[in-house]
Amino acid sequence: MKLDQDTLDMLRISLRALMREGHNESFVGRLEELGWEEVLKVDAATALRVLFEIKGETLSSVDALGPELVRVACLTDPSVGPNHSILLPSPLSNPGTPGDTVKVEGVTSATNLGSQVIFFTGEQLSTCASSHLTISPLQGTDDSANRRLVYGEVPIASVARLSAEASTAVVAAGRRIIASELVGIGRHVVASAVEYTAQRVQYGKPIGVFQALQHRLASAHCLVVGAGNLATEAAEQGDEWTALVAKCLAGRAAENACTQVQQCYGAIGFTWEHEFHRYLRRVYILDREFGDWRTLEHEIGDRLQATRVVPRIGAL
């Protein structure tokens, strides 16, 4: 079953308001007040895609990704429950297993961790208690993303590995969700630049009449549309391969959109008070999660060369 257009329009309005409030602690609760559980039962693919497109568009830093990935892990591994939080792979080091302990390290946007955490060791997902882990702010390209580093060493005996299916499902979910968020950002920055170039006047006319700028924004728009097609298909099919390709093109499209848009803004877009740099920073951070687009292009090419079969994404 699919969400009908009216429901979807209302959902968009509510989600935008919720994202703009930006209260991380109460976000999941407020989402439930909207009847999110019911919406997910009707059409989870569309609902999640729209939620994360709006998260991208509004530059929200609420932790919507964590709870969704835990929900996906729950579906594939019965040992996972609502008391779990998930840590995204750490950008700082590769966790190892020194001696009788396991090094836990990962990133979260959650305000409070559950009693158990799910963490990555390479591609393997495991769980352990969160009580002995340390949390510290993670600063860098995008401080507004509200990300924190969680780390520590726990006894090997207290770590439980999740199934390989759970790991695959969580990575695929992460990729298609972030693809939608990047598409939301791409659409937003292009639309904002179209508005700006209609207002900014030089040589006695709006700069939007110049083909040099029209062509930049048209090419940015096309790649974002292409990435949007893939993100939608990835959400509807739910498979690992489409999610990989969708995340790859979404990263490329969002980065390309920022490059084209930055030039249309000229100097004003280069200032701290202009919103543009905040979107640019968010794109850089999101592109890194679950594989940046250049790395994923390699991975797709490696896998195509290994199988020598070219899957056709999207049946008639």
Added chain:
Amino acid sequence: MIPDASMFNSPSAYGDALRIFLSQEPLATPYIGYHTPSLEASTKHLSGLQSLLFDSGWSRLGWPEKAGGFGGDPRFRAAMFQTLWDLDIQIPEPYTTLEILVPVLLVYSPHLAETLLPGLLRGDDIWSQAFSEPDAGSDLASLRTRLEPDGDGYRLYGQKVWSTLGHLSNRSVLLARSGGPGHKGLTMVLVDVDQEGAEVRPITAQDGENHFSEIFLDGAFVPADRVIGQLGQGWEVAMYMLQWERGAWGWLQQGRFHKRLEQALQSASSNPRHSADIGAAYALMSALRLQTRHTVECLAREESLGPEVSVDKLLLIDAELAAWDAIRYHLGERFEVDPSLDWLRHDFMFSRAAPIYGGSQEIQRTLVAQRVLGMPRG
């Protein structure tokens, strides 16, 4: 078994059944894995395939019954193209022009579609498209070929160029000036080009093939019932046609890119240095496939698409160039010299036309900027 649309619950199911038919039908064998660089030779050889698919009924799905088809919407045609590529059967070139030209007839001149579609589908007739002129390329509305009343019809005077398949065609869908300057003075007609008063001369493209022609018109006759739509409605008819040219054509092409990339991967050893190019091309091909699937679905629901179809063409350009670059690099030096790859080299050389034909990349970007994004016009 004669197939009809009600036998299949989806176009994909029809495509699967067609695959089984072609794999088992001895008459289809000469077409599987058949490649030649020559447009004339392939058009002649593959006319046998057109007859086979028409006589067995398979190519009549996706066309309305009143026009000699077996019913079902245009997605059935899209599924047929998919199956042909998947089996490494080259799409007969006349299919590509009829895919662009016939939908227009169904809307604007159904009486012509009803009498003429079967001959086109079967390969008895080949049609070309004659829009551009030496002085009217991107600025199509400035064209000067005249349509003048004469007795029971009209006569054409002027010159057309870049007419795809022109020298192999017996008829041409032609845009001419019947009235004053600008869009409003244009009329679309269907003209026999194998008559006196029409001279067709092929032009050799950079791949070495005669993809298009010049057509010289000096009094070629057009009967009154061969006007497509109304007098003066030519621009509207041309714009309707562009939806098919940019959308349905894009679907057909992505099937080819997927097959050719797969063949390149199967005929060369793996090289990790090619992975990024291959992965990038594949992502663009997938985006094109989904975009043109959406367009084909809209056309199947008889929804008008408007300027958004320029997005299809722009995605096609990116995907086509990236796919063929990846194929050429992956096949290595063999690509340049292997005698058995002559046909593939021709396809590669033709791919360089992607940003030029059917409305250049610049024209499409301007259309997207002004008509889709709503940027101001100068």
